[in-house]
Amino acid sequence: xxxxxDCIYCYLRQAVNCLRHAGTPMEEQPAxxxxxxxMIKTFDMKATPCYNSTFSILKTYELCGxxxxxxxxxxxSNEKASLLLESISKSIDLNDxxxxxxxxxxxxxxDTGIMFEYDIEKTMLETLDSGFSxxxxxxxxxxxxxxxxxxxxxxxxxxxxxxLPVVRFLSDSGKKVYYAVKSAPILNDALYGDALFAGIxxxxxxxxxxxxxxxVSFENSAPGFLTLLSDADLIISKGQANFESLDDxxxxxxxxxxxxxxxxDRVAELIDGSRYxxxxxxxxxxx
Numbered sequence: 001x002x003x004x005x006d007c008i009y010c011y012l013r014q015a016v017n018c019l020r021h022a023g024t025p026m027e028e029q030p031a032x033x034x035x036x037x038x039m040i041k042t043f044d045m046k047a048t049p050c051y052n053s054t055f056s057i058l059k060t061y062e063l064c065g066x067x068x069x070x071x072x073x074x075x076x077s078n079e080k081a082s083l084l085l086e087s088i089s090k091s092i093d094l095n096d097x098x099x100x101x102x103x104x105x106x107x108x109x110x111d112t113g114i115m116f117e118y119d120i121e122k123t124m125l126e127t128l129d130s131g132f133s134x135x136x137x138x139x140x141x142x143x144x145x146x147x148x149x150x151x152x153x154x155x156x157x158x159x160x161x162x163x164l165p166v167v168r169f170l171s172d173s174g175k176k177v178y179y180a181v182k183s184a185p186i187l188n189d190a191l192y193g194d195a196l197f198a199g200i201x202x203x204x205x206x207x208x209x210x211x212x213x214x215x216v217s218f219e220n221s222a223p224g225f226l227t228l229l230s231d232a233d234l235i236i237s238k239g240q241a242n243f244e245s246l247d248d249x250x251x252x253x254x255x256x257x258x259x260x261x262x263x264x265d266r267v268a269e270l271i272d273g274s275r276y277x278x279x280x281x282x283x284x285x286x287x
Contacts, residue, residue, distance in 0.1 A: 001244040004266050007049040011040050014053060014187070015060045022061075022069035032063045050215035050241035057186060057214075068185035070157075077158030077188065078197050081107065084121060085161050092128070098137050100165045101259060102128055105279040107162030108155060108239055108261040120158070127261075133278040134271055140257050140281070144175075147233035147255075152204065153180045153216070155239030160190045161198045163238065171203035178228055179204040184212030215245030240267060247284060257283045 015036045019029050039059050043052045061067045092099055106127035109120060144150075150170050154160050163179075170177050179200045182189045190198075195206045210222025218226065229235065235256040237246055243258050247270065260267075261279050268274045271282065 001048055001247050001267070001270065003043065003045045003047060003049045003052055006264070006266055007052065008040060010049065010264075011043075011053055011056045012037070014057055018057060018060045018069050018187075019064055021073065022064045022066040024064045024066075028064075032060065035063055036060055048215060048244045050244045051213065051217060053241075054186060054213045054217070058212075070188045071185070074157035074188050074190075074194065077156070078161060078194055081120070081158040081161035082198070084124065085164070088124060088128075089165070094165055094169075097141075097166070097169050099128070100169055101137070101281055102131055102279065104159075104162050104166050104238070105132065105259045105261060105281065107159035108259070108279070123261075124162075127279050131279070132281045133275065134273045134280040134282045136257065136282045139283060143234055143255055143257075144170075144173075147175060149176045149178070149232045150234045150236065151178045151180065151228050151232035152236045153238060153242050154190050154195065154200075155242065156188045157190050157194050158188075159238070160194060160200065164198050164200060164203075166236075167200055168203045175234075177204035178207050178232065180207050180209055180225060180228070182212050183208040183210050183222070186212040186214055189214070215241035215243075216249075217245065240264065243267065253284055255283075257281065 015033055019032060036056050036059050040056055092103065106124040109123040152163065152167060154163060167177055167179060179195060181191055181195050185191065192206055192208060195201065200206055207225055207228065208222065209225050211217055211220040213220050230251065233255060235252055237243065237256060237258045240260050240263055243260055246252060246256060249256060259281050262268050262274055262276055265276050268276050271280055274280050
């Protein structure tokens, strides 16, 4: 996905959010934002939004002197999500993979990079009720039946807790599951320790992408992760940033499935049958 003029607003919004979480004094924020704006002017509009975002975010971190301003919130998100999952698990069928995928998609609302406010419990219940607006589950089941290895590319803290039931189901079904997380802090994206907290290690091998770039940056990823991306029989990609960076990954057609809650009109335009705010589960189909 290439960047558009609408992305510029999001770059700045993310920077403001970073400054707020870092506790940067109000009087210091304008100068930092002006410096970040100078960087944004140099961005290649042919690059993916998440690739450009990474540079503006890291520049904001550098200027405010805090390389992980979401640290406390990430921990709190994981803890709250664990309690909510425990409660919700009593009212869902843990052997219904489709329902577990819907549950996982609802967790994608936990995105402090672009969402200032959200109600995870309300979103969870609404999403479980409405399901996916775009749903390629039958295609997924067919591919899953043929697969031995599954690469699950995680997204945010808190959200990863709701990936656990899916990962457990896949593991119990005899699949070798790899769960990918970032190698360095960026917004509220999950790191290795967050996956351990969620209990992912009980059912999957946790792997790191090799970088702190949002989405998947091929030129900045570790060779081992790229090998998994190339060789896995089935790939599940969580979140909008991963979609932005993998939507034209032609080698993944037919084996790469996206789960996300759409938080951008431009993304909705790329996914037929979807609108802003929808939860979707789909694979890119060759035309």
